[in-house]
Amino acid sequence: MELSRVSPLLSRLVAAPGLLLRRRFTQNSTLFLLHNSNNKSKVILLLKHKQSKALATKAAAETRTRTNMVKAIRVYEHGDPEVLKWEDVEIGEPGEGEIRVRNKAIGLNFIDVYYRKGVYKPAKMPFTPGMEAVGEVVAVGPGLTGRTVGDIIAYAGGAMGSYAEEQILPANKVVPVPSSIDPVIAASIMLKGMTAQFLLRRCFKVEPGHTVLIQAAAGGVGSLLCQWANALGATVIGTVSTKEKAAQAKDDGCHH
Ligand SMILES: NC(=O)c1ccc[n+]([C@@H]2O[C@H](COP(=O)([O-])OP(=O)(O)OC[C@H]3O[C@@H](n4cnc5c(N)ncnc54)[C@H](OP(=O)(O)O)[C@@H]3O)[C@@H](O)[C@H]2O)c1
The missing domain is CATH 3.40.50.720 (NAD(P)-binding Rossmann-like Domain)
Structure with missing residues (x-):
């Protein structure tokens, strides 16, 4: 297959969310396995070494860029729910003391409405609403101990931005969620639960x-x-x- 015909196809595939790219080498050619992480679609390309080298370089660069893109709700202007936009945002990798978390369940609070309507002012525009969620740790910052990939954690009340597929968070602002607690329950109870505890036990x-x-x-x-x-x-x-x-x-x- 000509590189010029394959490359646009590969570019489109690389643009698909959750795409995994694997290479296997044979004597004269390279086998590419492209499939979505949900395993629903799979494409196999067999290319001569000369073609595959250029293709692999291009694909690797594009894949690196894409994996840093996640979907999130963004608000550009205050108003009713129509101002909530579902967009691609760049997330990056966790730095020192940080973790990257793939959200499993996101808690909703009335404060999200205040920020959306402009009753409370967000630190910047556009912004991603959301104060709490439960998610799985998918990457940890350099040298971080105490959290590992695969941990299920909850967070609440820190920086806004939980209306997103993934987030970078300070590792010291999250708590582990026991496997006996459904992530949906845990995500719905963190901020509201701490508020109730504060009102009934501390105030x-x-x-x-x-x-x-x-x-x-x-x-x-x-x-x-x-x-x-x-x-x-x-x-x-x-x-x-x-x-x-x-x-x-x-x-x-x-x-x-
Ligand atoms: N969630 C938290 O962790 C937290 C923390 C600190 C403070 N607060 C404050 O506590 C209050 C309740 O928060 P929440 O998160 O529990 O809210 P929620 O689940 O969305 O409940 C809000 C309640 O407010 C009433 N309400 C009054 N005007 C409303 C309106 N225009 N639209 C929708 N509901 C309206 C409704 O009850 P009725 O229909 O019965 O009036 C509704 O059940 C808010 O003022 C919030 O800022 C919440």
Whole structure:
């Protein structure tokens, strides 16, 4: 096959997400195996050595560039959900003290809405929203100890940007997630759970006999507050906007 015919094909394949490129050498030619990481598509090219050298150099350069691209939500202007754009972003490799994480589940919080609408000002525009997630460590920075590739970790409340396939994070801002906890549960509970803990155990130590009023009792933080305050022995009063939310708040431990 002519290089001029193969090269555009290879370029298109290299551009496909999750593509793996492998080479196997025979006496006179090189065998290329190209397949997506989900193993759904596979292409095999057999080329003479002369052709394959040029092709391999080009493909290697393109592959290096592509693996640093991931999908993320970006916001260029404040507004309703339509301003959320699903785009390619460059991520790079982790530096010292950093890890690269492939997100498995991303937690949503009302603060994401505040940033999207411009009630809170992001540090820069465009920005990627999202305060928490659970993911798998896919690379660690040079010399880093204590975290290894394959670890499942959770993070919350640091720099914004979890609405993304992958992120670079400071390794000392993540916690391990035990295998007994579903990543979806863990991702939904970090920031809201820490907020509930702060309100019920640190701002004021809620104890049996106390009465607690919880606004938006069926929201993410609200539903945790209801369960936790009830478990602490408090009388729990909730406010909600609909009957369905009232039923949920009661299920979560609201007395009134
Ligand atoms: N998530 C956190 O970790 C965290 C941390 C610190 C502070 N907070 C604050 O705690 C509050 C709740 O946060 P959350 O993350 O739990 O939010 P959420 O799950 O999105 O719940 C928000 C609740 O707010 C009520 N609400 C009032 N106006 C609303 C509107 N315009 N659109 C949608 N919901 C509206 C709704 O309850 P009703 O329909 O019953 O009114 C809804 O259930 C927010 O003010 C947030 O800034 C949250």
